[in-house]
Amino acid sequence: MDLDLRKLRYFATVAEHRHFGRAAERLFIAQPVLSRQIKSFEQELGCKLLIRTTRSVELTAAGQQLYEEAQQILPSIAAAVRRVHDADQGVQRLAIAFSPGLYVADAIREFTSRHADVEIDLIPTRWWEPDRPLRDGRAQIAYLRRQFDESGLHIVPIGQDPRFACMPAAHPLAARQELSMADLDGERMLDVPNRRTSSIEEKFELIASGHGIALVPLSVARSYSRPDLAHLPVTDAPGIETCLAVATDRHDRVLRGFLETATAILRRG
Amino acid sequence: MDLDLRKLRYFATVAEHRHFGRAAERLFIAQPVLSRQIKSFEQELGCKLLIRTTRSVELTAAGQQLYEEAQQILPSIAAAVRRVHDADQGVQRLAIAFSPGLYVADAIREFTSRHADVEIDLIPTRWWEPDRPLRDGRAQIAYLRRQFDESGLHIVPIGQDPRFACMPAAHPLAARQELSMADLDGERMLDVPNRRTSSIEEKFELIASGHGIALVPLSVARSYSRPDLAHLPVTDAPGIETCLAVATDRHDRVLRGFLETATAILRRG
DNA sequence: CAGATCCATACCGTGAAGGTATCAATTGCC
DNA sequence: GGCAATTGATACCTTCACGGTATGGATCTG
Incomplete structure (x- = not known):
């Protein structure tokens, strides 16, 4: 089971080396033990994993799949154990879900400088379900663009992210x-990003070289300031509303601290 | 170890029930066995997980962390075993990485209708490293916007995604x-679309309310059609280049099939 | 054909997991 | 306050999985 x-x-290890003897050596066990364990493992799973001849070891389809799974599972388990040990040492932890469209670096930098003892887990979400990690307990906070008011979530609007026009400093x-x-x-x-630019840095290169003007949120404008670029507030551009969603069942010190930081960041402008 | x-x-199970007796019953083992196993588990991990009195069971910080980890680990292991059994039954599998900005639904729908026996794993990526799942083996194919030519990846341009102007239906x-x-x-x-600024939905809201016009790829225009929006082809707009990246070390039937389907989709328009 | 290589099998000792019986501590009722 | 009930911990036993060594059978090489 x-x-x-x-x-x-x-x-x-056997799959990696394709050799029982060397794998056993690496594992610090005797080769016959390894043979027996693999056989027993195949019986437990109910399918053959390896095709052995006396001269070669190959993976079956199931074996290949299991090998790939193992490369995910084993490190993730080790990381989980590390987190448990951290928690035992008093390390607090805050998991923040964000869609790729949302800029969270400023808030996180500010928060970590204030709460150096809190570990941050960044959980990327699919943009069409930014609340998912919150609902299944993988995150305590989620960044959202628009207002979800679905059950079980507490929505905290943390402000309008004003938009700035980014242009060459020499522009009229x-x-x-x-x-x-x-x-x-x-x-x-x-x-x-278009066909020539996909990274934000390249975008600013294009702007600096006079290929055009772009509208960017405040947070992006602030973090990519350079002497040859000017960022001007566009007063009547529709601001981008950013919200934080928190699960209603957890209200600890860490979570409240992050809400305060995130709100303060946008307020300061 | x-x-x-x-x-x-x-x-x-104990963490869920906060009660050794009921947990043991649920697990179909005797209560003393459970007590001993938990104690042994704590020793193996090197930290206390539960605070027991004779009348109550509470979680320590480490215990709470481990409980959350367990809720991730145990189902994911079960799913992994299922995938191995599937592979043993001959089910092929194809993991496709895509950034949120890229529209893959059409290609996948088409592909699954042709290859009903192939299971698709959709792996969302962070937009700034769309090739990551490919490199660590979690995916066999990755959708990219621009041309990466980094080592170990084989880039297949699957076509120009023509661009449409999206405007209010009432626009002249x-x-x-x-x-x-x-x-x-x-x-x-x-x-x-700018991955740092806005969700797709918000973009279409802005357009519908008369704040401007946007150029969108065909696939996005098709999937977000609404009565109050019009999409018109822009004949001389530079198309958005979509690429598929594949790891160089795997060239099976399934992978080639998907490349063909994806290319055909964009060609058809 | 002989030797080397490599995985599998046989057999043995140790320890962990499961069971039952029972103890110790806390709670609640009279 | 004392007694019964509840609940987790401990003691002791049996079984079986995991580790080891010795050896067999198959394949490749010179």
Whole structure:
């Protein structure tokens, strides 16, 4: 019924070396023991894993699949045990779910500088279900763009993320204090990432070299400031609403601390 | 050294019930056995997991952490074993990595209808490292926007995804059959999709409420059609290059089949 | 054909897991 | 306060899985 992790490790070593003798040596056990363990493992699983001749060891389809699974499972178990030991040493932990569209680096940097003892787990989510890790308990906080008000979640709007126009410092508009969307009419706007740029850095390269102007959220503008680029607030651009969702059943010190930090970040602008 | 999954299951059951007797009953073992196994488990891990009095059972911090880990580990192991059994029954499997910005549903639907015997694993990636699952063996195929030519990956451009202008249905241009980039001069263009700024849904909200026009790939236009939006092909807009990356070390029938399907999809338009 | 290589089998000792019987401690009732 | 009930821990026994050594059978090599 339970998968035996020791046997899984034995199997993974044999699969890696394709050789019982060398695998046994690596595992610090005698070769006959390894043969017997693998055989027993195959019986427990109910399927053959290895095709052995006296001169070669090959993987069956099931064996190949199990080998790939083992390469996921074994390190993840080791990491889990490490986290348990950390918790035993008093390390607090906060798992934050975020969709790729949301910029969380500032809040996390600020939070970790204040709470150096708290370990952060970043859990990437699929953008169409940003609340999933929250619901299945894998995260305590989730970043969302729009407002979910589904049951069991507590939504905390942490502010409008204002948008900035990013342009070359030499651009005529760069002398202004702020802009409106009307000022940008007729400007060449970069719809990135496009065929030439996919990284945000390349985007700023393009802007700096005069290929156009882009609208970016405050947090991006702040973290990519360079002397040859100007960022101007666009007063009437629709802000991007960012929310934090927290599960209703947990309200500890760490969680409250992060909410405060995240809110403060956006407020400060 | 190896975590004992049986003991982990025992512990998880005790943690769930907070009661040795009932947990033992659920596990179909005698209560003293359970007590001894938990004690042994704590010694193996090197930390206390439970605070027991004769009338109550509580979790320590380490115990709480381990309980959460167990809720991830145990189902994932069961799923892994299922996949191994599937593989043993001849079920082929294909893991596809994709960043949220890339639309893969059409290709997958088409592929599964042709290869009903192949199980698809969808692996969401962080957009800044879309090739990660490929490199660590968790996926056989990765969707990318731009051309990575890093070592060990084989890049297959599967075509230009033509771009459509998305605008309110009431917009003057919406009556046209097709557009050129010149027609869009002076229009307010929305700087999305930008993985750092906005969800797709929000983008279409903005467009519908008259805040601008956006260029979107065909696949996105097709899957987000709504009555108040119009999508018109832009004949001279540079297409968005979509690539598939495959690990160089695997070239089986299933993988080749998917490449063909994905290419055909984009060709058909 | 002889020797080397390599995996499998046979057999043995140790220890962990499961069982039953019972103890010790706390709670609750009278 | 004392007694019964509840609950987890301990003691002791049996079985079986895991480790070891010795050896067999098959295949490749010179």
